[in-house]
Amino acid sequence: MQVFVWQNPELTVTVPVRPDGKISTPLNEDMPAVGKTPSQLARDIEKVLSEYVRSPHVNVIVTLPASAFSQVKVIGQVLHPAAVPYREGMTVLDAVLAVGGLGNFAAGNRARLVRIENGKEAEIHVRLDALVNNGDMSQNLKLRPGDVLVVPESRF
Secondary structure, eight states: OEEEETTOGGGOEEOOOOTTSEEEETTEEEEEOTTOOHHHHHHHHHHHHTTTSSSOOEEEEOSSOOOGGGEEEEEESBSSOEEEEOOTTOBHHHHHHHTTSBOTTBOGGGEEEEEEETTEEEEEEEOHHHHHHHOOGGGOOBOOTTOEEEEOBOOO
16 A cells, blocks of 8 residues: 655655554554554554644555455355455464464365465365374465465365
């Protein structure tokens, strides 16, 4: 997001929202941003800046809105299927833990990661049982925004 401070170019910055939901701007290291409208965030930044700048006027412009591509979906036989917010460095294990783990009827070693690469759908097989129950970290693949982790039901 871009934080524009009128007549203060040294305070005008483009910053990402961190995984903890906060932003860092000049003169303010930890401003909560998640769950606020751009106007609410601008007013909060103005309050902090008013200690340093006389009558600051701040505009916040969202440059990269949250979308389906900033999520990883985990579906099938997990405790709580959900779309999980993507964060840099996220792995398969992070996503599985975020949805409460594998369900009782999960065929974890037949799980697959569905990913769009170069406009085409690709499937990557993931042995989740080996990862979750045996600690096989070779199965702890890095995720990308927009990935879908599918955990099928076991066959009896």
